[in-house]
Amino acid sequence: MTIPGLKKPDHLGLTVPNLEEAIEFFSQYFGFELAYQFGPFSSNDNWMADQLNVHPRAEINKIAMMNAKGINLELFEYSDSVERRKTVPNNADIGGHHLAFYVEDMEAAVTYLKQAGIEVLGKPTLMTDGPTEGESWVYFMAPWGMQMELVSYPDGKAFMQQNSVKLFDPR
Template structure:
């Protein structure tokens, strides 16, 4: 009998949360440039006492001015925060920094997607890279949001090399297994 390890009942990633310096700029980027759906907003949130440090590991004087939730086609949702705090830092971490991160978005045609982003004034970092080894078959390129957060476009329309021998496959956005958002159009099967 094969017993699954880990958190009982865990099904997958519900959302990815991050903080932005300007919620309206972020909203325009997610909705007007990327094409995500804004689902709902919350805030402001300013509990009393030590709630913020106890529950969120931030300064007790921090204020969440607004939280917006976005659905971006198939995959995880985004929870976007706009905070102010007396000890707030504004430097974006690089991938090499502890806590460094990026959000990768799958696209059907990398070149078309890059041209679209460039036409909207989005900074693309370098030229597309062809992956090697287990990821062969994939092309990718990084780009920056207007506030400097790192994103990635990735595409592997014919799959990746590892899939030929793997017992477990990575989640694949190409199969359309999630119900698309209203603006996503039909699933690609």
């Protein structure tokens, strides 16, 4: 049984080292729109630890919420008031993650990112067999080191022909 009243995902939350840089990055390159921002926020009791699973004296400088075209994106900027890990996990780490964006033209999108000085990892890979046959993908790096991905499958993926479970299709 699922959670009673469950509808759909509301937002994805990310902690970034510089909120203004992240807002600019997501606005300029992806067309996300800033809805609001607020902060700072801290607590003198254990609220931060109990509610957010961070150090009790951690301080949030600012929080922003952006319309990310289908889901909302919540961005957090914490202060350096307490010791914390400042390295982004990679995909092999527990908690590793990436954010993927569908593009219609992989070559044009990769060229655009490279011309903007954004690090693209390797070359686009075209999947030629298995359930993702027909998909091309490539990873790139946000300015603060978070891994992101471009994906494209204009003619669909192989599993779409054979599977009764449908995935969200951004095309």
